Amino acid sequence: SFEEKIAKACRMMSGAYTFMVVTKDSLYVVRDPHGIRSLYIAKVDEGYCISSETCSFPILGGEFIREVNPGELICFNCEGMKSSQIIEETKTKACALEYVYYSRPDSVHNGLTVHEVRKQCGYYLASEENIEADIVVGVPDSALSAAASFARTLNVPYETGLIKNRYIGSTFIRPTEQQRMQGMRVRLNAISSVVKDKRVYLVDDSVVKGFTSRRICQLLKEAGAKEVHLRIASPMLKYPCLYGADSTAQKDLAAFNYTVDEMEQLFQVDSLRFLSVEDFKKCVPEASCLACCTGEYPEDLQDYKDEVKE
Ligand code: SF4
Structure with missing residues (x-):
């Protein structure tokens, strides 16, 4: 049957995937047997809706049913919905970076709302703080939940110091460096009256290549910030994602190439700190993939072994 053919193909594949x-x-x-990528089902009117994020269901007036289990195949037709577990031995390792920046804050993974997880990251990031600053500014949009919680924990005023241009897409997904550079210039702007002569805690979600971080710090300094203390609400990304979430090669990752001190100089910030892996683990479900932070991949790397260095 067609179902058996899909099952047979899936048993021959390794890696992360969801497909229809x-x-x-x-x-x-x-859904792949480790559940690295997410997939959810909702009932909408007389039919069903399938999505990688739960935030899409209320928009369509859908009623959440459940997530597709790792290694599960579901067939929908006029008789309804029929499930088969096509790969039995599964050990769930859902992508932890969905909480950091891939998913919308109103999505829920593994029972945890993305916004709440980001707030936890901000809380733990603030718990280790030891310098003084006047205001906290978050990088829109994915760092805002963590930045607000960071500010609340430290009792430092939270300010909107950066404005995002709503009419341009993410610089991260643009194919060339030159296009990313152009995109960045029109994507964000600093509000000078907010940051001028201030010691600013700048909270961002992550550092990938470092290009964006450097440019944002530069924006704040150009707008008159006296000091910029960059705080990252996720651990250092030292290893490549081999599961389709991000195509950045390890040799291009800032945290693979530079120490924290070197990154401080590169970004021209007064200080830089990342959330520790230990604290990040307290915020995300225990059964999470953290490979890009730890180098511990959920499955054998096979052909990709040479792409990962210690
Ligand atoms: S390596 Fe990182 S980005 Fe890739 S699936 Fe694992 S946690 Fe997500």
Whole structure:
């Protein structure tokens, strides 16, 4: 049967995936056996809706049913919904970076709202703080939940010091460095009256290549900030994602190439600190993939071994 063919193909594959196959009378959905990528089901009117993020369901007037289990194949047709566990031995390792920046804050993974997880990251980041600053500014949009919680924990005023241009997409997904540079210039702007002569805690979600971080810090200094203390609400990303979330090669990752001191100089900030892996683990579910922070990949790397260095 068609179902058996999908199952057979999936047993031959390794890695992270979710996919759908549409035939004349059925819709099949599959999630990888480690559940690295997410997939959810909702009921909408007389039909079903499948999405990698739960935030899409209320928008469509859908009622959340459940997540697709790791290694599960579900067939939807006029008879309803039929599930089969096509790969039995599964050890869930859902992508922890969904909470950091991939997902919207109103999405829920593994029972945890992304916004709440980001707040926890901000809380733990602040718990280790030891310098004085006048205001906290978050980088829109994905760092705002962590930045607000960071400010609340330290009892330092939270300010909107950066404004995002709503009419331009993410610089991260642009294919060339030159396009990313152009995108960055029009994507964010600093409000000088907020940051001028201030010692600023700047909270961002992550540092990938470091290009964006450097430019944002530069923006604040150009707008008159007296000091910029960059705080990152996730651990250092030293290892490549081999599961399709990000295509940045390890040799291009800032945290693989530089120490924290070197990054401080590169970004021209007065100080820089990351959330520790230990604290990040307290914020995300225990069964999470953290490979890009720790180098511990959920499965054998096979052909990709040479792409990962200590
Ligand atoms: S390596 Fe990182 S980005 Fe890739 S799936 Fe694992 S946690 Fe997510």
